[in-house]
Amino acid sequence: MKADTAFENMTMRVFLDRVAADSPTLPAGGCAAALCSALAAALGGFVARISRKKAGDGAGKTQISTLVDTLRAIQEASLEAISRDVDAYGKIMDAAKLPKGKARDAAMESACITALGPPLKLVEYGVKMLRAILSMWERIYPSARADARVASHLAYACMESGLAIAHANIDCIQDDTLATSYRSTLESFQAEGESLYESIRER
Numbered sequence: 001m002k003a004d005t006a007f008e009n010m011t012m013r014v015f016l017d018r019v020a021a022d023s024p025t026l027p028a029g030g031c032a033a034a035l036c037s038a039l040a041a042a043l044g045g046f047v048a049r050i051s052r053k054k055a056g057d058g059a060g061k062t063q064i065s066t067l068v069d070t071l072r073a074i075q076e077a078s079l080e081a082i083s084r085d086v087d088a089y090g091k092i093m094d095a096a097k098l099p100k101g102k103a104r105d106a107a108m109e110s111a112c113i114t115a116l117g118p119p120l121k122l123v124e125y126g127v128k129m130l131r132a133i134l135s136m137w138e139r140i141y142p143s144a145r146a147d148a149r150v151a152s153h154l155a156y157a158c159m160e161s162g163l164a165i166a167h168a169n170i171d172c173i174q175d176d177t178l179a180t181s182y183r184s185t186l187e188s189f190q191a192e193g194e195s196l197y198e199s200i201r202e203r
Helices: 003-008 012-020 029-055 059-096 102-135 142-170 176-201
Strands: none
Touching: 003 059, 012 029, 029 059, 029 102, 029 142, 059 102, 102 142, 102 176, 142 176
């Protein structure tokens, strides 16, 4: 059964029951983080669309329209990240089944590098959503401000969740130079995300 069929198209109740199940199989943290990202983007998109209707014509409406497109793209990519996380986890499980030795170590490291892809993207998506929310803050329709704050909390949670999962995968990488490079990238995103989040909270 394909991952997108098994997870992306589940009803919410079935997906949550699968997450809560007493089983070591997916969906787990990575899939939950991807769903959080999709929710943040969807809610941010709602705020942007409502605000665009009230913005009239001109630069403000153009800017918000661009953000609508950005958030919609993140929403779709976040759902796709559920499938990518499932596939990446499968590679780790396959590597773990190999006999102990250099071949297994190499396969495990390669699988962990592959598994870094989805959480790294989620960190990036979280920061991009925080940027979007902050950039349109002054144009957000007043009645949608609370929704924008919820979207910012979800975006921040997405970033933090992605960081936690990414760091766990980095710990499996034996190449110190590569691991350091990944950690540096994450630190840069984290610093920006925290600054953006704090700026939104102060408003």
